[in-house]
Amino acid sequence: MTTDVATSRRGGFSIRRGRDAVLGVTGLVIVVALLEILPRSGIIDARFLAPASEIARELGAELGHGAFWTSFGQTLLGWATGLALSMVAGTVVGVIIGSVPFLRSLTASTIEFLRPIPSVALIPLVVLIYGSEPQSALVLVVYASFWQVLVQVLYGVADVDPVVRDTARSYRFSRWSMIRTVIWPTALPYVVTGFRLAAAVALILEITAELIIGVPGLGRDIGVAQSSGAVPLTYALVIVVGLVGVAVNVLARLVERRVLRWHSSVRKDVG
Amino acid sequence: MSLRSVAKQIAFALALPVILVIVWWFASAGSENYFWPPLTDIVEAFGETWTADKWTGDVLPSLGNLLAGYLLALVVGVLAGTVIGLSRTVRALCEPVLEFFRAIPPPVLVPIIALFTGFTGVVPKIVTITLGCLWPILLNTVEGVRGLDEVLLDTARSYRFRARTRLVRVVMHGASPQIAAGARQALSIGVILMVISELFGANRGLGASIVQFQRSFAIPQMWTGIILLGLLGVVLSVLFRVVEHRALAWYRGLRRAEKEN
Numbered sequence: 001m002t003t004d005v006a007t008s009r010r011g012g013f014s015i016r017r018g019r020d021a022v023l024g025v026t027g028l029v030i031v032v033a034l035l036e037i038l039p040r041s042g043i044i045d046a047r048f049l050a051p052a053s054e055i056a057r058e059l060g061a062e063l064g065h066g067a068f069w070t071s072f073g074q075t076l077l078g079w080a081t082g083l084a085l086s087m088v089a090g091t092v093v094g095v096i097i098g099s100v101p102f103l104r105s106l107t108a109s110t111i112e113f114l115r116p117i118p119s120v121a122l123i124p125l126v127v128l129i130y131g132s133e134p135q136s137a138l139v140l141v142v143y144a145s146f147w148q149v150l151v152q153v154l155y156g157v158a159d160v161d162p163v164v165r166d167t168a169r170s171y172r173f174s175r176w177s178m179i180r181t182v183i184w185p186t187a188l189p190y191v192v193t194g195f196r197l198a199a200a201v202a203l204i205l206e207i208t209a210e211l212i213i214g215v216p217g218l219g220r221d222i223g224v225a226q227s228s229g230a231v232p233l234t235y236a237l238v239i240v241v242g243l244v245g246v247a248v249n250v251l252a253r254l255v256e257r258r259v260l261r262w263h264s265s266v267r268k269d270v271g
Numbered sequence: 272m273s274l275r276s277v278a279k280q281i282a283f284a285l286a287l288p289v290i291l292v293i294v295w296w297f298a299s300a301g302s303e304n305y306f307w308p309p310l311t312d313i314v315e316a317f318g319e320t321w322t323a324d325k326w327t328g329d330v331l332p333s334l335g336n337l338l339a340g341y342l343l344a345l346v347v348g349v350l351a352g353t354v355i356g357l358s359r360t361v362r363a364l365c366e367p368v369l370e371f372f373r374a375i376p377p378p379v380l381v382p383i384i385a386l387f388t389g390f391t392g393v394v395p396k397i398v399t400i401t402l403g404c405l406w407p408i409l410l411n412t413v414e415g416v417r418g419l420d421e422v423l424l425d426t427a428r429s430y431r432f433r434a435r436t437r438l439v440r441v442v443m444h445g446a447s448p449q450i451a452a453g454a455r456q457a458l459s460i461g462v463i464l465m466v467i468s469e470l471f472g473a474n475r476g477l478g479a480s481i482v483q484f485q486r487s488f489a490i491p492q493m494w495t496g497i498i499l500l501g502l503l504g505v506v507l508s509v510l511f512r513v514v515e516h517r518a519l520a521w522y523r524g525l526r527r528a529e530k531e532n
Contacts, residue, residue, distance in 0.1 A: 212470050
């Protein structure tokens with residue numbers, strides 16, 4: 001590509017970006033408008049769908065309640081604890097299994113078998129053992145997100161260039177410096193992908209546990225609001241949970257960019 | 272592959288599961304612990320619990336809901352994703368909205384849909400599964416269509432392929448690896464939602480049965496339900512892989528050829 005084309009493309013880029021942003025906002029406005037018009041005009045019964053303005057009012061009122069922030073904190077704490085545990089466990093187990101060929105072939109079938117077991121199958125068990133305590137949510141969150149991390153780390157370790165590995169071996173690198181200088185840098189992009197996937201899955205399971213088991217948090221509040229017929233509040237809380245989800249995705253992408261600043265996959269689209 | 276290496280592979284694949292089951296068998300053998308009954312009891316309960324009646328009354332309807340919801344999401348997701356992916360303007364218009372809907376954890380759909388219908392009967396469950404599975408398929412299709420080679424599209428146009436041929440043969444085909452990735456994510460979400468939709472307000476179905484066992488403290492039976500769900504999860508993911516393997520055979524060949532060059 002000649003520089004000429006490159007620069008003109010980049011010039012066009014920012015104009016396009018601006019246009020895209022305007023269009024994006026327009027899309028959001030349309031959805032909000034529909035949300036206001038449909039229940040107001042009676043096309044959708046207001047008992048089922050609250051108008052946008054009422055949801056917004058309810059949301060504003062909620063932000064002033066201490067109880068809301070307690071739930072909010074409980075959800076985030078459960079999410080973060082579970083995610084941190086599964087990141088550590090998944091990475092450590094993944095690097096160990098991945099760098100020993102014997103272990104890798106021994107565990108492959110078991111991992112493939114355990115991974116698709118839906119974590120919600122464990123709900124009855126954790127209910128019996130812990131009831132609606134935060135531990136119940138923690139077990140589900142860790143179980144679900146552990147596999148996301150582990151599998152990515154295993155891919156990452158398998159991706160190490162055999163020539164580099166053999167070179168390091170012939171230089172008699174110790175096991176630890178092998179992990180630190182050869183395996184880790186190759187596996188890191190995969191670890192970060194694992195983090196991104198696990199962050200989203202962890203939030204889903206945290207909310208599920210709150211909703212179904214009654215672990216304290218935003219999910220439980222949604223269930224209570226729905227069963228007591230507080231329609232605008234139900235929607236307001238769902239929107240909060242959605243925004244938390246968006247924040248989690250954005251955060252994961254920021255972490256990805258920061259951790260992999262040196263990596264070609266990120267440098268390419270910065271440069 | 273020689274017979275020896277095949278045998279070795281099989282041995283490796285079976286070794287750990289066999290060890291784990293043996294450990295479970297003996298560790299739980301004389302178990303007095305209420306929550307962890309002996310594996311012998313669970314195995315015994317399995318046959319008694321999941322009779323033909325139970326299969327036709329609970330398991331198959333659950334799987335039917337899953338299949339209906341999933342296929343619906345697949346059709347709607349691929350169609351809408353193609354439309355959104357092909358036009359830059361439509362994409363820019365929809366992107367923030369889609370990002371938001373994707374970020375909503377799918378289980379909160381259950382109380383929302385319950386507001387509308389009270390969550391009895393089959394339809395709300397299928398709708399829940401469809402809405403949950405839709406986003407990964409839709410967004411991956413958009414990505415796949417967007418990532419298509421411009422030259423390929425232009426070539427197809429200049430050869431005057433009919434619009435329909437172009438859409439199916441070039442666009443959908445080219446995006447299919449991405450679509451498959453989305454469909455795989457959607458499948459596990461679908462299984463989760465199948466169970467949750469029954470935990471929430473149903474009296475029939477696999478999830479509902481497991482909860483009934485748990486509430487009536489039929490612990491070995493509850494364990495058989497958990498194991499059955501696990502087995503179903505595994506079978507579904509194997510089935511998915513078989514279908515994907517056949518559908519994407521051309522793609523693997525292409526990758527292999529690229530690697531060799």
